[in-house]
Every structure is written in C-alpha cells, then in structure tokens.
Amino acid sequence: MASRKDSVPMTTAPAMRDCPKCGHANSTAGMKTLQIEMRPVLTAEVFAFPDALAEVSCLKCNACGHWICLDYRIELDDNPELDINPE
Ligand SMILES: [Zn+2]
Numbered sequence: 001m002a003s004r005k006d007s008v009p010m011t012t013a014p015a016m017r018d019c020p021k022c023g024h025a026n027s028t029a030g031m032k033t034l035q036i037e038m039r040p041v042l043t044a045e046v047f048a049f050p051d052a053l054a055e056v057s058c059l060k061c062n063a064c065g066h067w068i069c070l071d072y073r074i075e076l077d078d079n080p081e082l083d084i085n086p087e
Pocket of ligand 1: 019020021022023024061062063064065066
C-alpha cells in the first residue's frame, strides 16, 4: 500500500517571511510569542467589555529591526465582571 500524504492543510507559518519595510527575507524560526493585555476603548454603545488577553506571534527583521506580526489569538475572560449599571 502506497503511503499517503497527510491531507490536513498546513496552518503553520511559512519558513520565511519577507519584511514589509525593507523586503529582507527572515526565517520564522526566530518568531517570538508575546502576551498582551487588551484594554478596549469603551464607547456609549459598547460600554462594557470583558478583560481579554492577546497572544501575538511576531518576528523581528534581521536587516532593519522592524517587527512583523505573523499571527494573533485573543482570549476572553470566562467570568467578566461587567458594570452594566447606568449612572
Ligand atoms: Zn526589514
């Protein structure tokens, strides 16, 4: 029986990523994952929003030092304490 290639599509980042600023091709092996606390801007219409944590995968260009954002994921607080009492 012939071996079959995995049919699941690749979702990982490509091995190389061109810098949008200088065009230098950077290896995504040097990718860093940062965790950032989201602080949404509240408005009259959106007056409450749960705390959220964003996980950002970024890569620093070896040539010019520009940070490239490759991917991000946002996690919402499961038990948000929303202050919905109008003043
Ligand atoms: Zn660059």
